[in-house]
Structures are given as C-alpha cells and as structure tokens.
Amino acid sequence: MKNAIRMAALGAALAAAGAVMAQDVTLRASHQFPGGQGDPRDEMVQIIAREVEAAKVGLKIQVFPGSSLYKATEQWGALTRGQLDMSAFPLDYASGRVPQFSATLMPGLVRNFDHALRLNKSDFMKEIHALTEKNGVIVIADAWLAGGFASKKHCITSPDTIKGQVIRAAGPAFEQMLAAAGASIASMPSSEVYTGMQTGVLDAANTSNDSFVSYRLYEQAKCLTAPGENALWFMYEPVVMSKRVYDKLKPEQQKAIMAAAKKAEDYFTAEARKGEQKMIDAFTKAGVKVVSMSKADFDAWMQVAKQSSYKNFADKVKGGDELLQKALAVQ
Secondary structure: OOOOOOOOHHHHHHHHHHHHHOOOOOEEEEEEEEEEOOOHHHHHHHHHHHHHHHOOOOOEEEOOOOOOOOOOHHHHHHHOOOOEEEEEEOOHHHOOOOOOHHHHHOOOOOOOOHHEEEHHHHHHHHHHHHHHHHEEEEEEEOOOOEEEEEOOOOOOOOHHHHHHEEEEEOHHHHHHHHHHOOEEEEOOOOOHHHHHHHHHOOOOOEEEHHHHHHHOOOOOOOEEEEEOOOOOOEEEEEEEEEHHHHOOOOOOHHHHHHHHHHHHHHHHHHOOOOOHHHHHHHHHHOOEEEOOHHHHHHHHHHHHHHHHHHHHHHHOOOOOHHHHHHOOOOO
C-alpha cells in the first residue's frame, strides 16, 4: 500500500514537472513607441508576437510599448545583458557605446526607401549587423524611417534657417551638423520631444515621419519640413534580440522568430512609404504649414555635413572612413 502511494506521488510529481516543462517560454519585447495607435514600429513587434504564438512552438512574446518596461535609452544595455529579450530599437541610440552605429543616422546617406533597401544588402549593412552581434544583439528585421524637421518658430529649409533655434536631433551626426549651422542642441529620445516643445525647452525637432504623428507633434509646431524628394533624414530602427536569449531557444523556436520577423519586415517596408503622406495630412489638418527642402537646400546641408559630421566620423571613429565609403558606394 505504501509503495503504491509512493508511486502515485512520484507519478504526480513527474506529471507536474512535465506540465511545467511544456509551458510556453515567454519573451519580453520593449519599445518606446505608442502601442495600439497604428505606429508601424509597434505593429512590427505585434506581428512577430502573433506569428510566433500561431506557430505553436512553445513560445510567446509579451509586448511592452511606450517605454513601459524600459526607458528608450536603457534598452540596449538590457539587451546586451540578456535582461531584455527583444526591442524595436533606433540603433543610433546605442552609438555612445558603439560609435559606428551613428552611421545609421548620417545626414543624406540614405536618399529614399528604394536606396535603403539596396543598402540593406550591402557590405555596409553586413558590417553593422556584425557589430550588433559582436555586442550581444542580433538584428531580426531591418527597418528604415524617413523623417524631417518641425519648428515652433519658422520653417527649416536651408542651413541658415536653423540659426538660433534649440533643436532635438536624434543622434551625434545630426547634432554635429546642426551645431555647425548655428543651432543649439538638446538631446532626448523622441518620446520626450512633445514635452520639450510644450515647455519651451525646444524650439524644433527632427525625427521620423511616424514619430511626428504618433507623438502628436503637430500640436506644438508651426511649420513642418517633410522629406519630399530631398530627404536629409533617414534612420535605421530594426527589431533586435538579445543574442544570449536567442541562442538559448530551440531551433524550431528560432526558425519561428525569423519567419515572423520576415513578415514584419515586409509589412514595414510597405507601410513606411505611406508614412510621409500620413504625416503631411495630420499636420495640414492641424493647421501647420508644410514645406520641403529644395535640391539647393539639400546640397547646402550636405556641404555643412561633410565638414562636420562626416569628417568627425571618419577621423574619430575606428574604421569610420571605410564604413562610410561602403555606404556611399551604394547608389
């Protein structure tokens, strides 16, 4: 009788252990962008979460939008340490730790979305991906966003129009160029720009088309400079994973993540092209003046950039000049 009881207890314990083993692994995905409001960066992560769960490989992804789990600039460190599993992350935000990443927000380096797609297949991007992996993070979906400028004072077109304005620039390369043109710089993530403009800390900001809309910056601006035919601002904002976390997953789970990420990337590639018109419509509806840069404006900015951000990157970043040449070789 006692043996039967022991065997029953052992069986129950094994069954309980088996149930625990069979439970889904839950990964945590964090990003700074508003959730449930149509921001395509949030939707990229949501697509990956839905597709991975539908694959039934014992894996779930819980999404924390709006900096609800980590602040925007804290995510890179958490990813490299394996404390955060996944993020939709503007790679330039980590350029303080990996200076080469500021090449992914270099003025005028990417001219349009077709150019961005060609760049994704280049030696330049292979090196960027290798650098992320060397630092403990892997890219699972590429994403490039166009962007522009918005100001509470007056329209930003040629370099002389930025003089005297306090502006938020998304990374060091843009900060160097704008400072060289006579702007004052205030650094902050895009999620803090609205408050900065509202409180008078900022006169202007440059950020992505999608952030201009998601963060309702049309409520604070008098003039928007849209990318148009002469986009100065393109930023790389991929979906990334902690390599430490990814490497621990089963092969079928890794395969499911990569398949889901491909669907998310395809979605984003189509959606990003619509972002400029959505932005223009939102700002126009709010009564904000909308302009774009002329070719002469763009060329004038590039002269400033070549003497400031490009020169600084080539001179001070290890392998910087070679990295820029790899990017510039893509036509």
